[in-house]
Amino acid sequence: MIVETPTRAPGGTLAIVGLGPGPAEWLTPEASQLLDDATDLIGYAPYVARVPERPGLRRHGSDNRVELDRARHALTLAMDGRRVAVVSGGDPGIFAMAAAVFEAIESGEARWRDLPIRVAPGVSAMQAAAARLGAPLGHDFCVMSLSDNLKPWSLIERRLRAVAAGDFVLALYNPASMARPTQLADAFALLRSCKDGRTPVAFARAVGRPGESITLATLRDADAALADMSTLVLIGSSETRMVPRADGSSWLLTPRHHGVNP
Amino acid sequence: MIVETPTRAPGGTLAIVGLGPGPAEWLTPEASQLLDDATDLIGYAPYVARVPERPGLRRHGSDNRVELDRARHALTLAMDGRRVAVVSGGDPGIFAMAAAVFEAIESGEARWRDLPIRVAPGVSAMQAAAARLGAPLGHDFCVMSLSDNLKPWSLIERRLRAVAAGDFVLALYNPASMARPTQLADAFALLRSCKDGRTPVAFARAVGRPGESITLATLRDADAALADMSTLVLIGSSETRMVPRADGSSWLLTPRHHGVNP
Numbered sequence: 001m002i003v004e005t006p007t008r009a010p011g012g013t014l015a016i017v018g019l020g021p022g023p024a025e026w027l028t029p030e031a032s033q034l035l036d037d038a039t040d041l042i043g044y045a046p047y048v049a050r051v052p053e054r055p056g057l058r059r060h061g062s063d064n065r066v067e068l069d070r071a072r073h074a075l076t077l078a079m080d081g082r083r084v085a086v087v088s089g090g091d092p093g094i095f096a097m098a099a100a101v102f103e104a105i106e107s108g109e110a111r112w113r114d115l116p117i118r119v120a121p122g123v124s125a126m127q128a129a130a131a132r133l134g135a136p137l138g139h140d141f142c143v144m145s146l147s148d149n150l151k152p153w154s155l156i157e158r159r160l161r162a163v164a165a166g167d168f169v170l171a172l173y174n175p176a177s178m179a180r181p182t183q184l185a186d187a188f189a190l191l192r193s194c195k196d197g198r199t200p201v202a203f204a205r206a207v208g209r210p211g212e213s214i215t216l217a218t219l220r221d222a223d224a225a226l227a228d229m230s231t232l233v234l235i236g237s238s239e240t241r242m243v244p245r246a247d248g249s250s251w252l253l254t255p256r257h258h259g260v261n262p
Numbered sequence: 263m264i265v266e267t268p269t270r271a272p273g274g275t276l277a278i279v280g281l282g283p284g285p286a287e288w289l290t291p292e293a294s295q296l297l298d299d300a301t302d303l304i305g306y307a308p309y310v311a312r313v314p315e316r317p318g319l320r321r322h323g324s325d326n327r328v329e330l331d332r333a334r335h336a337l338t339l340a341m342d343g344r345r346v347a348v349v350s351g352g353d354p355g356i357f358a359m360a361a362a363v364f365e366a367i368e369s370g371e372a373r374w375r376d377l378p379i380r381v382a383p384g385v386s387a388m389q390a391a392a393a394r395l396g397a398p399l400g401h402d403f404c405v406m407s408l409s410d411n412l413k414p415w416s417l418i419e420r421r422l423r424a425v426a427a428g429d430f431v432l433a434l435y436n437p438a439s440m441a442r443p444t445q446l447a448d449a450f451a452l453l454r455s456c457k458d459g460r461t462p463v464a465f466a467r468a469v470g471r472p473g474e475s476i477t478l479a480t481l482r483d484a485d486a487a488l489a490d491m492s493t494l495v496l497i498g499s500s501e502t503r504m505v506p507r508a509d510g511s512s513w514l515l516t517p518r519h520h521g522v523n524p
Contacts, residue, residue, distance in 0.1 A: 020290075024291060025290060025291045025292035025295070026290055026291075026292060026383070027290070027291070028282075028287060028288055028289070028290060028385065029286060029287045029288075029289070029291075030287035030288060033287070067518070091389050091392075093389060093392040093393060093397055093398075093399050093400065094389075094392075094399055095400075095401075095518075098392075098393075098396065098397035098400060099397040099400025099401070099515065099516065099517055099518045100518065101397070102396050102397045102400075102505055102513055102515040103515065103517050103518070105505060105513075106503075106505045106515060111508075113505075113506065113507050113508045114507075114508040118393075119392070119393035119394075119396070119397070120393065121288070121385050121389040121390060121392070121393045122385070122389075123290065123383050123384075123385070124389070127353050127355060127356075127383040127384075127386070128383060130355040130356075130360075130381070130383070131355060131360075131380075131381035131382065131383045132381075134360065134364045134381070135355055135360035135361040135363070135364045135381070136355075137355050137356055137405075138355065138357075138360060138361025138364075139357075139361070139407075139413075140404070140405060140406040140407065140421055141404070141405050142402070142403070142404040142405070142428075142430060143399075143402060143403050143404070143405070144402040145401075145402065150518045150519035150520065151401075151519060151520040151521055152521055155429075155520055155521055158427075158428060158429075159402055159428040159429075159430065161427075161428075162424045162425070162427045162428025162430070163424070163428065165420075165423075165424045165427065166404075166420060166421040166423075166424030166425065167417075167420075167421075168404060168421065168424070241368075243364055243367060243368045243375075244375065245375050245376075246373075246375045246376040251364055251367075253361065253364040253365065253368060254361065255361055255365050256329070256357075256361045256362065256365070256412045257412035257413060258412065258413040258417055259413055259414055259417055
């Protein structure tokens with residue numbers, strides 16, 4: 001008679017859940033349901049704090065720099081039979097926890113690959129910013145993180161040059177931090193050397209949250225000091241322009257056509 | 263005594279609403295509320311058909327090739343005092359109706375710039391595809407439409423070369439249509455000339471809708487015939503790889519780091 005050692009407690013699941021930019025109106029019903037079903041909540045403490053406390057829900061908040069440890073903790077809890085929700089702001093697939101979880105699986109225990117894992121997408125910061133601005137992402141665009149914690153600055157420069165060579169609109173995440181105060185200024189300087197100075201630039205700060213603000217500028221005079229870690233920076237293509245409104249503000253538009261008449 | 267001619271009927275509003283990829287679990291509460299409040303629904307007929315009929319809601323479905331006419335119709339109805347919702351699948355800001363509406367405003371009547379206009383973001387096809395695949399968008403990426411209805415093919419080639427030069431992950435919308443059967447094959451051929459043939463490629467068809475399917479391949483052997491207009495095609499960077507699962511399928515992962523040790 002063979003007695004198998006159980007390798008995984010029954011019922012364990014892992015959901016990687018996008019909370020969106022902040023307000024409840026941007027939280028998908030799927031994400032709400034997964035949060036309601038969870039026994040354990042894991043994530044960067046400010047995101048965990050967004051989910052209301054309730055009996056039976058264990059909350060495991062952590063620092064922002066320990067994504068891989070956090071992912072391994074979540075996988076271990078799911079193996080123990082818990083229903084774990086790993087939470088990210090925005091979309092977990094875009095500069096957030098989904099990659100960390102699958103990296104942990106790739107380098108971790110073989111039996112983790114057996115777990116039921118579900119990723120629940122969310123509204124990402126660039127989409128919230130674009131919604132407030134009008135239609136800046138109306139044509140081809142690129143999405144970059146300006147953090148060089150996990151890639152060399154030389155790669156960021158190479159990619160910024162490629163974005164300019166392709167005349168893409170660019171959405172920049174993580175444009176500034178205490179540890180990297182000059183990255184965005186350096187990026188603007190590089191882009192000024194290969195793009196028109198009149199290119200529109202938008203600083204969209206904390207969209208959907210307290211302190212929301214939108215500032216429009218041109219690449220020539222864009223001030224990197226306007227960005228903090230809550231800011232999404234959008235830089236136009238050669239077709240991006242401002243559409244003045246009656247109240248003196250402007251929408252930002254990248255039309256659907258480029259180099260041909262509509 | 264001066265009698266002003268009223269230029270806009272009171273109460274008119276325009277919402278540009280993202281329906282997400284299809285299922286109700288991916289429709290934001292904001293979008294649901296705007297659809298509930300609308301008096302008039304405007305959009306490509308299959309998207310209008312997704313919204314349930316109810317008393318007091320007029321539905322204006324149209325063909326897919328008349329975005330600008332549709333936008334002008336919506337603006338005219340809003341000027342007449344209607345609460346208009348222009349609906350798009352996915353996110354209206356990403357290859358959808360938001361750009362068409364602001365183009366119509368830019369070239370239209372000055373008084374349209376007075377209208378209260380709101381854009382409600384939604385889960386876009388690339389996010390739904392990424393959620394099913396694991397974490398393919400975990401690092402910098404580019405987003406392109408492969409349609410050359412509104413831009414010359416030479417620009418598409420220029421951008422594909424830039425994507426390869428920057429070693430970005432690439433999400434391709436509108437990869438194929440009856441009118442453009444060879445575009446994706448041409449794009450694959452171009453990318454094979456400047457990227458490793460072992461680069462992972464994913465075909466994510468109708469994610470969240472009936473007929474959903476996911477197919478993984480490598481750039482070397484990717485068959486353009488696997489894509490139709492309901493397919494989102496993802497092409498990896500040099501860091502993107504498959505993570506085999508216990509059941510023989512694979513997740514797709516682009517790690518958060520690139521060229522440095524985590």
